[in-house]
Amino acid sequence: MKKETKKRSWAEPYKIKMVELLKMTTVAQRKKAITDAGYNTFLLKSEDVYIDLLTDSGTSAMSDQQWAGLMLGDEAYAGSKNFYHLDDAVKKYYGYKYMIPTHQGRGAENILSKILIKDGDIIPGNMYFTTTRLHQELAGGTFVDVIIDEAHDSTNLHPFKGNIDITKVEKLIKKHGAKKIPYICVATTVNMAGGQPISMENLKSLRKLTQAHGIKIILDMTRVAENAFFIQERETGYAKKSIAAIVKEICSLTDGATMSAKKDALVNIGGFLAINDKDVYEEASNMVVVYEGLHTYGGLAGRDMEAMAIGIAESVSDEHMKARIGQVIYLGEKLKEAGIPIVEPIGGHGIFIDAKRFLPHLKQEQFPAQVLSAEIYIDSGVRTMERGIVSAGRNAKGENYHPELELVRLTIPRRVYTQAHMDVIVESIENVYNNRKKIKGLKMTYEPKYLRFFQARFKTI
Numbered sequence: 001m002k003k004e005t006k007k008r009s010w011a012e013p014y015k016i017k018m019v020e021l022l023k024m025t026t027v028a029q030r031k032k033a034i035t036d037a038g039y040n041t042f043l044l045k046s047e048d049v050y051i052d053l054l055t056d057s058g059t060s061a062m063s064d065q066q067w068a069g070l071m072l073g074d075e076a077y078a079g080s081k082n083f084y085h086l087d088d089a090v091k092k093y094y095g096y097k098y099m100i101p102t103h104q105g106r107g108a109e110n111i112l113s114k115i116l117i118k119d120g121d122i123i124p125g126n127m128y129f130t131t132t133r134l135h136q137e138l139a140g141g142t143f144v145d146v147i148i149d150e151a152h153d154s155t156n157l158h159p160f161k162g163n164i165d166i167t168k169v170e171k172l173i174k175k176h177g178a179k180k181i182p183y184i185c186v187a188t189t190v191n192m193a194g195g196q197p198i199s200m201e202n203l204k205s206l207r208k209l210t211q212a213h214g215i216k217i218i219l220d221m222t223r224v225a226e227n228a229f230f231i232q233e234r235e236t237g238y239a240k241k242s243i244a245a246i247v248k249e250i251c252s253l254t255d256g257a258t259m260s261a262k263k264d265a266l267v268n269i270g271g272f273l274a275i276n277d278k279d280v281y282e283e284a285s286n287m288v289v290v291y292e293g294l295h296t297y298g299g300l301a302g303r304d305m306e307a308m309a310i311g312i313a314e315s316v317s318d319e320h321m322k323a324r325i326g327q328v329i330y331l332g333e334k335l336k337e338a339g340i341p342i343v344e345p346i347g348g349h350g351i352f353i354d355a356k357r358f359l360p361h362l363k364q365e366q367f368p369a370q371v372l373s374a375e376i377y378i379d380s381g382v383r384t385m386e387r388g389i390v391s392a393g394r395n396a397k398g399e400n401y402h403p404e405l406e407l408v409r410l411t412i413p414r415r416v417y418t419q420a421h422m423d424v425i426v427e428s429i430e431n432v433y434n435n436r437k438k439i440k441g442l443k444m445t446y447e448p449k450y451l452r453f454f455q456a457r458f459k460t461i
């Protein structure tokens with residue numbers, strides 16, 4: 001084949017067959033809506049939102065093949081044929097021996113943590129994820145962050161900010177002994193660091209170390225195909241390998257995985273636990289009956305498993321991933337051109353605006369990211385979310401954590417919005433930026449005890 005030399009954009013490898021109409025609102029309507037919602041975008045009605053960037057979880061658009069798959073649902077209680085399709089897809093694309101479906105990612109985390117973790121165990125991981133860490137702790141374990149230091153700095157341009165600091169792991173093994181570490185939890189990509197990838201080289205070094213000590217590696221494979229894209233783009237020796245081949249290589253360096261299929265796998269609900277060890281599989285198939293459902297449906301309808309099996313195949317396509325991350329990078333580059341301060345390098349599933357640099361006249365106690373998220377909504381109906389002092393919550397003594405990063409997250413659902421939507425987002429944020437000096441801080445008027453960012457309410461000062 002003749003080599004392509006001309007520049008080609010990332011345009012979508014699909015066309016649109018059905019559309020969902022959106023309600024257009026006025027500034028006055030949005031001001032009322034956000035005031036009623038206590039300046040918290042989580043409390044807005046989705047009906048009042050124009051472009052919804054709250055999360056990429058369960059919000060992707062399914063293909064016609066996936067929708068057709070729903071009609072092929074075999075809703076038998078046991079042994080549904082859709083289960084076998086899903087099992088085949090997990091074997092074919094990820095290479096794991098055994099798979100148990102779960103209602104979503106945290107269902108798999110619950111079962112795996114209960115089986116592998118004993119009281120007093122240490123679970124190292126490349127930055128925490130909320131539900132993953134909580135299940136490890138509920139099972140009696142302690143999570144220890146072993147991500148490289150660069151991940152905590154929003155301006156550091158390290159190409160693999162999801163990497164694990166191997167020396168940190170060695171120190172943990174020395175300190176606690178390998179017997180206290182049942183597994184290392186490796187996330188691809190690292191959500192809380194802004195969708196940052198881990199390199200294959202790093203994973204190989206970790207494999208070498210853990211194998212020498214008999215420690216398992218469990219993959220949080222929620223966005224493994226997005227991680228594979230960055231390896232293909234940035235890591236020596238991978239430019240000519242397909243995303244599918246890279247995904248399979250990543251999985252081959254691990255012993256099992258938990259999956260939230262609501263992200264990479266392009267479904268609205270679903271997940272699974274995958275494992276190579278037969279004993280762990282047998283215990284998990286016992287336990288899933290208690291928490292999720294029989295091991296051949298795990299809390300899902302047959303049709304959900306069919307859509308997931310098809311979504312997995314679509315998710316590892318090079319064309320799909322080029323457009324998916326291409327769109328995120330398009331948005332990020334445009335924001336950068338407009339002078340908007342964002343976290344770099346641009347990650348796989350969204351853009352994170354640095355609210356401290358956007359609103360330098362506000363103190364962190366005045367909730368800069370919270371108010372910025374509300375102002376963007378008022379300007380254009382674009383819904384984003386706070387990832388700063390509100391999300392960080394309070395410590396055991398009741399004092400506010402003061403996280404280094406005070407961010408507004410713009411998470412991009414897969415295959416849902418167009419380039420024109422991205423342009424409107426940029427125009428809106430640019431407009432808010434030009435009027436930033438007029439933005440006043442907030443004060444909290446209601447604070448729930450747990451995970452306060454979901455339900456807290458605010459007023460302008």
Ligand SMILES: *Cc1c(COP(=O)(O)O)cnc(C)c1O
Nearest residue numbers: 104105106129131191220222260
């Ligand atoms: C979403 C997510 C989970 C949890 O999955 P759910 O399907 O929401 O239960 C675990 N890890 C990461 C990295 C995630 O993004």
